Amino acid sequence: MFLFVTATKLIxxxxxxxxxxxxxxxxxxxxxxxxxxxxxxxxxxxxTLVRPFVVVASWVTPRRVPxxxxxxxxxxxxxxxxxxxxxxxxxxxxxxxxxxxx
Numbered sequence: 001m002f003l004f005v006t007a008t009k010l011i012x013x014x015x016x017x018x019x020x021x022x023x024x025x026x027x028x029x030x031x032x033x034x035x036x037x038x039x040x041x042x043x044x045x046x047x048t049l050v051r052p053f054v055v056v057a058s059w060v061t062p063r064r065v066p067x068x069x070x071x072x073x074x075x076x077x078x079x080x081x082x083x084x085x086x087x088x089x090x091x092x093x094x095x096x097x098x099x100x101x102x
Contacts, residue, residue, distance in 0.1 A: 002092050002101075009085035012078050015053050019075050022046040053078060 025043055050071065057074035058067075065073065093101040 002089070002096065005085050005088045005092060009082060009089060012082035012085060015050060016075065016078050016082060018046050018049040019053075019071060019078070022050060022071070050074070 022043065025040075025046065029040065029043070053074040054070050057070045057077055060077065061070065061073050089101075
């Protein structure tokens, strides 16, 4: 169970950081040059990492939510998953003892 909670937390952390990096990079590239993000390989990598979570967010959201807001919904859902995994890990560490959590 501890391995599952830790893996879930790690996947959520990677996806959250990829979403955050995608937003920062796209904002920076839009400021630098409006069409610079089209052929950027790092932007492609971040989009590829985030795409499954954005698709899941599109399944969860109602139809009236615009497509441009799906990454924000994915970020919020991933944040909830990360918090649940964090509290689950804390609970398991308190039950198992701190030596087994290291």
